[in-house]
Amino acid sequence: SMLYPSMMFRLNNIDPVKAGEAWRTIPALMEKAEAAGEHRFPRKAAIVRPQRSQIEWRVNFTQLARPDGAAIxxxxxxxxxxxxxxxRRQVVEAFNFLRTVPGFENSYIVDLPPQLGIRETRRVIGGHMLSGEDVLGCGSFDDSIGVNGWPIESHVAGDVIFTFPPIPQSRGFNELPYRMLVPEGIDNLLVAGRCASMTHDGQSAARVSGACFAMGEAAGTAAALALDGNASPRHIDVGTLQSRLRHHGAFIGRDQVVPEGL
Structure with a gap:
């Protein structure tokens, strides 16, 4: 039941005025195209969003499976x-459909990624395994080194189902404990990113870019502290780590004021 990989791509030469908020109308256009037998889509929850330039959009339309339907x-x-x-075949099909969307008529594929986007494979077991309950319960940790604001993703054949913490009843994000970066049973190793210590459900949320940025900065800072103090990463002073991260502008939750827009 691993998360499905994707082949992302970017489109250029889009008319931003005609396209408008196309991400709101594209799902209905997809349903209409499928009902008419004009296109078939590998997943329903397609993501199409403008980049900073507005004439370029990123597209996540694909879902890569084995012949038996399981994830690649x-x-x-x-x-x-x-x-x-x-x-790549799915990208071409998605592009052919998107050219029928207002504002996308003259668009072209500007690039594809150098390799397939893999969401989930092996993970380490650390001092804490971030769980789905931590995500939906907006978990707090004494050794927090950052936060994650992405929801849980359930990948099923042909769709992605997002499960969010209750909003506005909750703050909408969970903290990430330093312990999830420190594997059990081996010293002098820190693991940041999608391979950190998380359950399947927890990883479906905290494997995204924002949380990976936070884990990566914390791992690098922790490594420097370990070298400075001639200690293993497992035994550094977490309070010092947290202070240094906050000093560098990181938001780790805890007692910090929530930045505007988070």
Whole structure:
């Protein structure tokens, strides 16, 4: 039940005035196109958003599966090859549909990624495994080194289902404990990103870019503190780590004032 990989791409030469808030209308246009038999889409929850320039949009329309419908396995070379080929085929199909959307008529594919986007493979087991309950319960941790604001994703064949913490009843984000970066049973190793210590549900939320940025900065800072103090990462002073992260502008939750817009 791993998360499905995707083949992202970017479109250029879009008319921002005609396109407007196309991300709101595209789902209905997809349903209409499928009902008419004009297009078939690998997933319903397509993401199409403008970049800063407004004439360029990023597109996440794909879902890469094995012939049996299970997710492409990012650890298997044959699966990765299948995903690279099928991903490009799905990109072309998505592009052909998007050219029918107002504002996208003269668009073109400006680039594809150098490799398939893998969401989930192996993970370490650390001092704490971030769980789905931590995400939906907006968990707090004494050793927080950052926060995650992305919801839980449930990947099913043909769709992605998002489960958010209750808003406005909750603050809408969870803290990330330093312990999830420190594997059990091995010293002098820090693991940041999608491979950190998380359950399947917790990883579906905290594997995204924002949380990975936070984990990466914390791991780098912790490594420097370990070297300075001649200690293993497991035994550094977490309070010092948190102070240094806050000094550098990181938001770690805890007693900090929530930045505007978070």
């Amino acid at each position: 396995n990012g650890l298997e070379a044959d699966d990765l090859t299948r995903g690279e080929i099928e991903g």
